[in-house]
Amino acid sequence: xAAIELERVERRYGDRIALAGVTVRIQxxxxxxxxxxxxxxKTTLLRLLATLLRPHxxxxxxxxxxxxxxxxKVRGRIGYLGHDPLLYRELTARExxxxxxxxxxxxxxxxxxxxxAVGLERRADEPVRDLSKGMVQRLAVARAxxxxxxLLLLDEPRANLDPAAAEALEPLIGRASGKxxxxxxxxxxxGLEEADVALGLRGGRxxxxxxxxxxxxxxxxxxxx
Amino acid sequence: xxxxxxxxxxxxxxxxxxxxxxxPAMTLFTVVxxxxxxxxxxxxxxxxxxxxxxxxxxxxxxxxxxxxxLFATEREQGGLDGLLLAPVDRTALWLAKAAAMFxxxxxxxxxxxxxxxxxxxxxxxxxxxxxxxxxxxxxNVGLAAIGALVSALAVETRARELIxxxxxxxxxxxxxxxxxSVTAPLLRGSQDPEDLGRWxxxxxxxxxxxxxxxxxxxxxxxxx
Numbered sequence: 001x002a003a004i005e006l007e008r009v010e011r012r013y014g015d016r017i018a019l020a021g022v023t024v025r026i027q028x029x030x031x032x033x034x035x036x037x038x039x040x041x042k043t044t045l046l047r048l049l050a051t052l053l054r055p056h057x058x059x060x061x062x063x064x065x066x067x068x069x070x071x072x073k074v075r076g077r078i079g080y081l082g083h084d085p086l087l088y089r090e091l092t093a094r095e096x097x098x099x100x101x102x103x104x105x106x107x108x109x110x111x112x113x114x115x116x117a118v119g120l121e122r123r124a125d126e127p128v129r130d131l132s133k134g135m136v137q138r139l140a141v142a143r144a145x146x147x148x149x150x151l152l153l154l155d156e157p158r159a160n161l162d163p164a165a166a167e168a169l170e171p172l173i174g175r176a177s178g179k180x181x182x183x184x185x186x187x188x189x190x191g192l193e194e195a196d197v198a199l200g201l202r203g204g205r206x207x208x209x210x211x212x213x214x215x216x217x218x219x220x221x222x223x224x225x
Numbered sequence: 226x227x228x229x230x231x232x233x234x235x236x237x238x239x240x241x242x243x244x245x246x247x248x249p250a251m252t253l254f255t256v257v258x259x260x261x262x263x264x265x266x267x268x269x270x271x272x273x274x275x276x277x278x279x280x281x282x283x284x285x286x287x288x289x290x291x292x293x294x295l296f297a298t299e300r301e302q303g304g305l306d307g308l309l310l311a312p313v314d315r316t317a318l319w320l321a322k323a324a325a326m327f328x329x330x331x332x333x334x335x336x337x338x339x340x341x342x343x344x345x346x347x348x349x350x351x352x353x354x355x356x357x358x359x360x361x362x363x364x365n366v367g368l369a370a371i372g373a374l375v376s377a378l379a380v381e382t383r384a385r386e387l388i389x390x391x392x393x394x395x396x397x398x399x400x401x402x403x404x405x406s407v408t409a410p411l412l413r414g415s416q417d418p419e420d421l422g423r424w425x426x427x428x429x430x431x432x433x434x435x436x437x438x439x440x441x442x443x444x445x446x447x448x449x
Contacts, residue, residue: 052309054449068449076312084303086310088236090243095236102232103311127243143307 001064003028003151003180004049010057011044011204018044019204022058026197028150031181033195033212035188037224041204042184043083046153049182050080063151076104079149081157081173085140089129093120093139096128097146104147114142119168133160138169145172152177155184188220226314233308233321238328240298247294248332251287255337258283259344270347277409280341281401284334285368285394291329292372293389295322296380305380309447319373319443326369334361346412353411356421360411363428364404370435371396377446403427 004026011019019041026032034042047053049062051071060067063074080086087096097111115121118138120131128136137160144152157173158166170176175194185191191212192198198215200207200223207223208215241247262271262279271279299305308318338357342350350357375393379385407424 050310052306052449072312075310078310080306080310082303082306084306086303086307088240088298088302088304090240090298091236095239099232099236100307100311103229103308103313105312 001028002026002061003030003063004032004182005061006058007060008058009048009055009060011041011048011053012056017204019048019201020057020206022199022201022206022209024197024199024209026180028180029178030196031175031183031194033191033198034182034184034201035186035191035198035220035223036201036207039203040201040223042201043155044204045199045201046080046082046155046182046184049151050078050082050153051075052080074151076147077150079144079147079152079179081140081144081153082155085128085136086143087128087136087139090127092125092127093131093142094124096139097142100143100146106147110146114146117168117172118142119165134162134165137161138165141169141172145177150180152179152181154181156186157183186224188217188224192217192220226317226320229311229313229317230320230324233318234324237298237321237325241325241329246297247291248329250294251290251329251333252336254290255283255287255333256340258286259337259341263344271345271412272347273413274405274409276346276412277405279345280338280408280412281364281405283341284330284337284364285397285401287333287337288326288330288368288372288397289390289393291326291333292376292393293379293386295326295373295376300380305447315444315447316440318447319377319439322373322376323369323439326372327365330365330368331362334365348412348414352414356411357408360404360407360425360428363425363432364400366432367400367428367435368397370432370439374435374439374443374446377443400428400431403431 002025004024006022006024009019009022022045024032034045036042044053048055048060051067051074054068063077065073093115094111097114098108101108101111115124118141120135120138123131123135152173154173183191183195192215195212198212199209200220202223372393375389379388382388403424407421
């Protein structure tokens with residue numbers, strides 16, 4: 001069974017079309033790279049897959065459940081790492097993860113493991129507002145993966161990370177995680193190298209969707225022209 | 226649902242204790258308004274209908290501040306998305322926010338009522354205190370229930386600072402009438418006010434109706 005199946009999916013904000021005619025199919029364990037300039041519809045697509053937005057047309061099936069009716073079945077199986085870290089600045093790193101663990105029914109023992117995995121065990125009891133941007137991003141990765149989701153929706157997941165931190169997070173959000181991933185990125189070469197399937201968007205419309213190995217870098221770069 | 230609501234409430238109270246954004250603002254507003262009434266009415270002491278009206282209108286306006294801030298952290302720090310992504314009953318969010326609002330109002334009244342008695346009230350407050358506490362608690366339940374609903378409705382709108390008072394204040398008119406009607410004779414020194422049962426019954430009915438409405442519609446409010 002495909003992990004994600006989109007058939008001519010549409011999404012509007014008022015009269016403005018944010019996504020139109022998007023057709024994608026990826027299998028479990030595969031990575032989809034979503035490429036496109038600012039305003040191309042990448043974040044809308046990610047929020048739609050996360051069940052935060054309803055599709056206004058076409059059909060969308062995520063982890064075997066059709067959206068929006070089956071959204072409640074898949075919410076606990078999705079790890080979402082968007083622009084916002086979804087962390088409370090006044091709470092400590094540990095308190096944020098404890099709160100998330102409560103929402104997802106996760107054993108609190110995993111909090112310590114995740115903090116260690118993202119290298120924050122020594123800063124775990126400091127408020128998030130006192131952490132650097134890179135540390136906040138690492139904590140956001142810990143939050144998004146705390147409940148061991150089957151599907152990772154990642155919007156520029158390595159933003160603000162130094163190379164060592166990015167490498168340390170590979171087992172959680174990289175190919176090594178073995179998860180199905182949707183990766184929104186402006187790093188064309190890196191995205192194509194990491195992905196099995198590449199989706200190019202321009203102005204909310206699908207320009208291409210094919211195996212990443214068949215997409216020429218020059219073609220992908222035209223999306224940003 | 227109760228476990229989720231407890232986790233959200235614990236988080237909200239921790240943040241409020243650290244930021245001190247809602248309860249101190251509500252309390253300061255209330256004290257300032259009482260001082261303004263003290264000088265504006267040019268009277269040393271109030272009683273009966275006037276005292277009751279001043280007390281309740283001030284408390285309701287202070288509640289508007291609390292309701293406006295109720296979803297502030299969720300909006301400003303993306304907490305709402307985090308919650309919508311979790312496999313939980315979304316009504317737990319309403320329950321937690323209503324419980325937080327109830328606690329904020331109760332904390333406010335612990336300061337506001339003695340201040341009111343000190344600055345404005347003519348009769349001795351002590352004999353009226355037990356019935357006044359019951360009335361305040363019943364009113365708090367209704368205010369918290371409708372406040373959490375209105376706050377959720379306004380959270381994604383641009384003009385939320387306008388929408389909260391415009392929606393909340395008309396909806397709490399029945400609550401104001403009932404609460405003020407119970408309180409007026411108490412603040413006149415009467416220990417056995419007429420129609421007490423009727424007005425307390427109306428307050429309780431208001432609470433039940435809005436709790437049921439919130440339970441029925443809150444899930445849809447958060448839907449895209």
